[in-house]
Amino acid sequence: xxxxxSVEPRIAEATRQELADQRASLKLIASENYASPAxxxxxxxxxxxxxxxxxxxxxxYAGCQNVDxxxxxAAEHARELFGAEYAYVQPHSGIDANLTAYWxxxxxxxxxPWLTDAGVKNMNDLSEAxxxxxxxxxxxxxxxxxxxxxxxxxxxxxRPNISGKMFHQNQYGTDPETGLLDYDALLRKAxxxxxxxxxxxxxxxxxxxxxxxxxxxxDEVGATLMVDMAHFAxxxxxxxxxxxEDPVPYAxxxxxxxxxxxxxxxxxxxxxxxxxxPSVDRGCPMVLGGPLSHxxxxxxxxxxxxxxxEFQGYAQKVADNAQSxxxxxxxxxxxxxxxxxxxxxxxxxxxxxxxxxxxxxxALLDAGVVTNRNSVPSDPNGAWYTSxxxxxxxxxxxxxxxxxxxxxxxELVVDVLSxxxxxxxxxxxxxxxxxxxxxxxxxxxxxxxxxM
Ligand code: PLP
Numbered sequence: 001x002x003x004x005x006s007v008e009p010r011i012a013e014a015t016r017q018e019l020a021d022q023r024a025s026l027k028l029i030a031s032e033n034y035a036s037p038a039x040x041x042x043x044x045x046x047x048x049x050x051x052x053x054x055x056x057x058x059x060x061y062a063g064c065q066n067v068d069x070x071x072x073x074a075a076e077h078a079r080e081l082f083g084a085e086y087a088y089v090q091p092h093s094g095i096d097a098n099l100t101a102y103w104x105x106x107x108x109x110x111x112x113p114w115l116t117d118a119g120v121k122n123m124n125d126l127s128e129a130x131x132x133x134x135x136x137x138x139x140x141x142x143x144x145x146x147x148x149x150x151x152x153x154x155x156x157x158x159r160p161n162i163s164g165k166m167f168h169q170n171q172y173g174t175d176p177e178t179g180l181l182d183y184d185a186l187l188r189k190a191x192x193x194x195x196x197x198x199x200x201x202x203x204x205x206x207x208x209x210x211x212x213x214x215x216x217x218x219d220e221v222g223a224t225l226m227v228d229m230a231h232f233a234x235x236x237x238x239x240x241x242x243x244x245e246d247p248v249p250y251a252x253x254x255x256x257x258x259x260x261x262x263x264x265x266x267x268x269x270x271x272x273x274x275x276x277x278p279s280v281d282r283g284c285p286m287v288l289g290g291p292l293s294h295x296x297x298x299x300x301x302x303x304x305x306x307x308x309x310e311f312q313g314y315a316q317k318v319a320d321n322a323q324s325x326x327x328x329x330x331x332x333x334x335x336x337x338x339x340x341x342x343x344x345x346x347x348x349x350x351x352x353x354x355x356x357x358x359x360x361x362x363a364l365l366d367a368g369v370v371t372n373r374n375s376v377p378s379d380p381n382g383a384w385y386t387s388x389x390x391x392x393x394x395x396x397x398x399x400x401x402x403x404x405x406x407x408x409x410x411e412l413v414v415d416v417l418s419x420x421x422x423x424x425x426x427x428x429x430x431x432x433x434x435x436x437x438x439x440x441x442x443x444x445x446x447x448x449x450x451x452m
Contacts, residue, residue, distance in 0.1 A: 025368045026449045030345045030392020031260045042301045047294035070297045077303030082248050086277035088270040090291040094230040094257035097268030098155040100287045101255045104279040105224050143167035144195035149375040150174045151205030179338035183213045190221045201228030204374050206341040212244040227251040234261025237306040238315020261394045264302025267295045318344045321393040324403035328410025346391040353417040357386030359435035363420040367445035385432040
């Protein structure tokens with residue numbers, strides 16, 4: 001920090017403060033974690049200075065021999081860790097991984113056959129008229145993903161996201177009674193809509209998914225099954241999700257982030273079958289530019305960590321702790337979407353406290369409990385104010401919390417929300433954003449949570 005302070009002291013100070021804040025508060029954001037010192041240190045090296053567009057052994061720049069070592073090792077660890085036929089570790093983030101995967105699938109399923117039919121190997125050889133036709137074909141494909149309010153991610157066909165714009169998109173939800181995925185309803189929708197790509201995976205669905213069933217549905221309608229395991233990659237790596245709950249044997253393409261439950265550096269990666277590997281391998285230059293070599297190095301370190309028995313123990317604790325948190329809420333009378341959890345996420349419906357997600361999120365933050373508001377299925381408050389709070393156990397499990405501590409977390413959260421009232425705006429009208437936290441509650445809870 002001294003080196004940074006000698007150039008820009010305010011950045012050094014913000015960095016120091018971030019460490020203090022992350023240590024003092026209860027980090028319950030389901031997509032966050034604490035990476036190991038080895039992972040963090042690997043990101044801060046001179047690999048950041050090196051350009052290496054292309055792929056291993058086939059670069060558009062000279063002097064990439066060390067980056068080749070790094071990228072090969074990261075890919076090898078990823079293949080071994082997940083039992084995948086092929087791994088691509090260049091995407092800079094989860095969104096990049098999804099975009100790269102979409103274009104790879106389009107290249108494999110649409111562009112390749114189209115060029116073969118046209119008798120052309122290279123698209124640069126196409127006439128302007130044929131090029132327009134190919135672009136039309138690429139832009140006329142269908143994607144079916146989980147809706148945002150059911151727990152899907154915005155890259156799964158949400159209209160304002162590029163995935164909702166580049167595809168004709170349709171969404172599947174969950175059963176209105178149980179909040180659970182309804183595979184029969186999904187099959188009916190897929191038969192009707194006939195997607196090129198069926199996307200499985202979620203950001204806020206607190207349950208496991210049966211990927212064998214997902215693959216059956218995809219096969220029946222001729223779709224490519226893409227699973228976005230960004231959230232639960234750590235539970236797959238740690239062998240908590242096995243058999244039909246492990247996406248790798250069933251999906252054609254699996255995308256992920258490396259920084260959530262997997263506890264690596266911020267970044268993305270893709271796993272694929274041999275069949276899809278050649279198109280995914282063209283991620284750069286198709287979608288990506290120069291890879292972040294320092295981050296690929298840190299991915300290799302994180303994957304190596306995840307291959308240890310210690311990581312398997314950690315992943316099991318993440319799931320056990322989520323059970324404890326859910327039970328802690330339920331025994332205190334709170335309402336959970338789907339009535340519980342069997343992954344690392346607990347989705348609390350805060351409407352029974354008379355609050356919006358926005359109000360609950362702010363009140364909890366005042367008390368040192370860091371969460372994020374989240375839509376619940378068919379949310380009456382929409383995606384901005386919402387009616388839910390999403391909790392995740394990966395970060396505090398890294399800090400050593402166990403079942404007992406997570407029960408206390410549930411107690412603190414219920415204490416804060418029971419002592420918070422919806423507020424009004426300046427004109428005295430009800431407001432979905434303002435809230436009144438009971439006297440002394442924030443201080444009391446902050447003190448308790450800082451001691452944990
Ligand atoms: N996919 C899923 C399921 C996610 O939950 C997220 C992040 O929240 C992403 C993709 C995007 O990841 P990133 O923020 O690294 O782009």
